[in-house]
Amino acid sequence: MLTFKVLSLLLRYPSEEIHAALGEMPAVLEEEQLVPAPRQKALFALIEELQGMDVIAAQERYGELFDRGRKLSLHIFEHTHGESRDRGPAMVQLMSNYQECGFELAARELPDYVPLVLEFLAERPLEEAMEMLGEAMPVLTLVAARLHERGSRYAAVLDALESIAGAPEAADELRRKAAEEGPDEAIINMDKIWEEEAITFTHESALEGCGNKGAATTLEQPVQWDIGLRPTTPAPGSNR
Known part of the structure; x- marks a missing residue:
């Protein structure tokens, strides 16, 4: 799915390459209709905003938003x-899943980077x-x-991704958490964090998932990303 x-x-x-491709994006979203119309409208507003910005200015804003x-x-x-310590094995499991599906990382980026995950999903069966x-x-x-709290498009x-996959059971709790939390401690303590030791990624086993390359199969052992938040009262009909 190109969406x-x-x-x-x-x-x-x-x-510059992404900026040049912005004009083609609305047509893809409209053609595939994977994202509902109201969510598409918000995406079009982001695209228009990016089109109206100088690339350097857009890069500076992006860095201030996501890289700090x-x-x-x-x-x-x-x-x-x-x-x-759990982060290393999780990285290796995800990388193994990519490789089992014939997906090799060319970029110098960690496998849990959301844009990379989305590139992978674009090559897999929709289910x-x-x-x-x-x-x-x-x-x-x-x-x-958190982005909404900062007024970011x-x-x-x-x-849009939530409209595709559905909201998690803890969505209301997560949004309340974002509204009530204080400043990012990682920014406040930036100097201390930079002094910390880098993680070494090692793992004993590989995640079994896609099987034959290109096969339209579902994961036998889905990657577990959950952050541990659950609603106080389970949703009706929930088996979780």
């Missing part, structure tokens, strides 16, 4: 595992893509809520 590719490009660091601190990080495991995206929605909904991209 996932469009959403991936919109969440990437702005470049952790609350708006586009690396999913930043939110699920932080700097814990499988929605299953994997659904696992990531607690993180994406939280980041979207980038929230439209994550809102």
